[in-house]
Amino acid sequence: NAGVTQTPKFRILKIGQSMTLQCTQDMNHNYMYWYRQDPGMGLKLIYYSVGAGITDKGEVPNGYNVSRSTTEDFPLRLELAAPSQTSVYFCASSYGGQGWNEQFFGPGTRLTVL
Amino acid sequence: GDSVTQMEGPVTLSEEAFLTINCTYTATGYPSLFWYVQYPGEGLQLLLKATKADDKGSNKGFEATYRKETTSFHLEKGSVQVSDSAVYFCALSDPNAGKSTFGDGTTLTVKP
Numbered sequence: 215n216a217g218v219t220q221t222p223k224f225r226i227l228k229i230g231q232s233m234t235l236q237c238t239q240d241m242n243h244n245y246m247y248w249y250r251q252d253p254g255m256g257l258k259l260i261y262y263s264v265g266a267g268i269t270d271k272g273e274v275p276n277g278y279n280v281s282r283s284t285t286e287d288f289p290l291r292l293e294l295a296a297p298s299q300t301s302v303y304f305c306a307s308s309y310g311g312q313g314w315n316e317q318f319f320g321p322g323t324r325l326t327v328l
Numbered sequence: 329g330d331s332v333t334q335m336e337g338p339v340t341l342s343e344e345a346f347l348t349i350n351c352t353y354t355a356t357g358y359p360s361l362f363w364y365v366q367y368p369g370e371g372l373q374l375l376l377k378a379t380k381a382d383d384k385g386s387n388k389g390f391e392a393t394y395r396k397e398t399t400s401f402h403l404e405k406g407s408v409q410v411s412d413s414a415v416y417f418c419a420l421s422d423p424n425a426g427k428s429t430f431g432d433g434t435t436l437t438v439k440p
Contacts (some may be wrong), residue, residue: 218371246425255434256332256417257372272427283370304371316362317428319371 215240222316226326227295231304235290235323237305244287245308248272248280250301257304263288289303295327330355336417341438343409349393349434350368351418359420361385361394361401362401362428366415375403375416408438 221236222258239246249272251259263282277299279291286327288307292299302324306317335350351362362378364372376385381396390405401418418431 254432257430259427262427306371316374316377317372318365319373321369321371 215242218318219328220303220320220323222323223275223321227292227299227328228328229295231295232291232293233295233325235292235305235325236292236306237288237320238286239288239305239307239318240286241307241318242285243307243309243318244281244285245310245315247306247308248278248290249306250274250299251304251322252301257309259289260303268306272297292325293297297327300323300327301325329422330359330422330429332418332429332431334416334434335424336432336434338435343410343438343440344407345438347403347405347408347412347436349416349418349436351401351403351431353399353401353418353420355399355420355422357423358396359422361392362419363373363392363401363403363419364417364419364430366417366433367439374418375430376439389405408436410438412436413438 218239236259247259249260261280263269305320307313308317331354356414362377363375365375376387378394379386380382384393415433417433421428
């Protein structure tokens, strides 16, 4: 199993550009998450999904959009990129919503907006 | 809402020293508690977990005990190695929801 894969690994955007961060998991997990990690800080939840066709906002959803058309894929869309969106983005998945389920993380996408 | 507070870093230790990283939490229900580790350039991975009060999670020589009375989940290791150098995150998960709350992370550097 590849686990959780993310593409691209690195990206530089200009202010106002758009892009999609890709996330795929092959563990048949129902729950998927997008986090951002700013330097020296913890993880902030952007969006999450409890299954195909169902998504919900996390702590910091502004400036982002998501969709979940399949169990495997959970892309994150940035519209009109801003310098404040410079961060490392992690996708994660878990089997279910029960509190004891651990989350499995991808390797991250490092995004710089100039 | 739920919150997790971790001991501020960075923490620098010599090899074979004893490690403690403090973690306290605030939660409305009875959460599960986790420690995740992040090695340079990688995503987070689960180190250990505890799902109810007085449970002890352990893995790779690390231990943490779920203390409901003090709302704490401190991470300990008796003898650290250079390879333990990483960022450690304490987290809690609401038992009735699919979301987790993470602390800000503590950077550990172990010197030979």
